[in-house]
Amino acid sequence: xxxxxxxxxxxxxxxxxxxxxxxxxxxxxxxxxxxxxLTRARHEALAEMGQGRRARVFSQWAPVGMVAATAVLAxxxxxxxxxxxxxxxxxxxxxxxxDLAPDVATDLDLLLAEESLEMIEDLEFFTWLDxxxxxxxxxxxxxxxx
Amino acid sequence: MYAMNDMALALNxxxxxxxxEQRREGSTLDHSRSMDQFLAEVEKRAYRMAVISxxxxxxxxxxxxxxxxxxVRKYADRPGAEWRPLFYRILNNRILDHHRRQTxxxxxxxxxxxxxxxxxxxxxxxxxxxxxxxxxxxRMAIDDAMGSLExxxxxxxxxxxxxxxxxxxxxxxxxxxxxxxxxxxxSVKTHYSRAVHQLREKLxxxxx
Numbered sequence: 461x462x463x464x465x466x467x468x469x470x471x472x473x474x475x476x477x478x479x480x481x482x483x484x485x486x487x488x489x490x491x492x493x494x495x496x497x498l499t500r501a502r503h504e505a506l507a508e509m510g511q512g513r514r515a516r517v518f519s520q521w522a523p524v525g526m527v528a529a530t531a532v533l534a535x536x537x538x539x540x541x542x543x544x545x546x547x548x549x550x551x552x553x554x555x556x557x558x559d560l561a562p563d564v565a566t567d568l569d570l571l572l573a574e575e576s577l578e579m580i581e582d583l584e585f586f587t588w589l590d591x592x593x594x595x596x597x598x599x600x601x602x603x604x605x606x
Numbered sequence: 607m608y609a610m611n612d613m614a615l616a617l618n619x620x621x622x623x624x625x626x627e628q629r630r631e632g633s634t635l636d637h638s639r640s641m642d643q644f645l646a647e648v649e650k651r652a653y654r655m656a657v658i659s660x661x662x663x664x665x666x667x668x669x670x671x672x673x674x675x676x677x678v679r680k681y682a683d684r685p686g687a688e689w690r691p692l693f694y695r696i697l698n699n700r701i702l703d704h705h706r707r708q709t710x711x712x713x714x715x716x717x718x719x720x721x722x723x724x725x726x727x728x729x730x731x732x733x734x735x736x737x738x739x740x741x742x743x744x745r746m747a748i749d750d751a752m753g754s755l756e757x758x759x760x761x762x763x764x765x766x767x768x769x770x771x772x773x774x775x776x777x778x779x780x781x782x783x784x785x786x787x788x789x790x791x792x793s794v795k796t797h798y799s800r801a802v803h804q805l806r807e808k809l810x811x812x813x814x
Contacts, residue, residue, distance in 0.1 A: 472802040474814050476774055479805070482752045483775040487650040494663065498649045501671035505645065505678045509638050 673697040758808040769797035
């Protein structure tokens, strides 16, 4: 350090010392409302401390949980739904057993049968047929077709 | 025999894990208490630093609170010795952000010609002084000197202000100030020296 620096420091020091005294004094003599707001701010910040810890624990274990959940889902999709050992009772039987109207059971059975899909495609035609022709006329028509 | 050993082992393991949990809880409490003490120690000076820079009490309080929250959220697990430079670095960044936002806001206001000089509401109770420990005339002299100093510090550049306040108000050494400001020790010395020189010119010898 040369003489010029020392002289500069000698000049600076009284100002720095007085500024420090004043600044620290002003910091120590804050009004009550400001002191209270600072205390509140500190408590709010400290409340984050616990939350932050919990969030960090969660963020540490979250990837593990996600991997486990994905593995379980993949296993379920891989295995698929178990196939029942034999053919179960058809819907009509079940509903008839429960004393429901046989017509409802038959309709449901028809709807659930594979063939009914074709019928659904021509539903408008069958509705028209039902409205405009009696059973006898229909039978006669079918007999004529062969 | 084995069953007895297993039971003893289980009991011991239980005792050890309970002991570890208690120690962990104790260390968390200690850590929280240390952070509380640290923040309580720096909060007033940090507020003074912020209020000198932003000239608004509410904004200064928001900035200090934000700095506290960020320190706790991001660096609470760091060693206590690192908290001070980290806290002041966050605080200074918040202050700079505030100035940037203010600049943009002022430009917008000027653009829309709506720059009204709204008088800031001032609650007399809030402005009531803290506990009086010195005579009123002495207090007045100190307040006058402080007012002049504040005005002069506000005219410094942002970096000079930071260097001067960190060194003078917070009492940080050159190395810690450099770490806080994110620059070299040489830059800190230059900023500080220029700041003091400028202050001496502004305040004059009669201020001392």
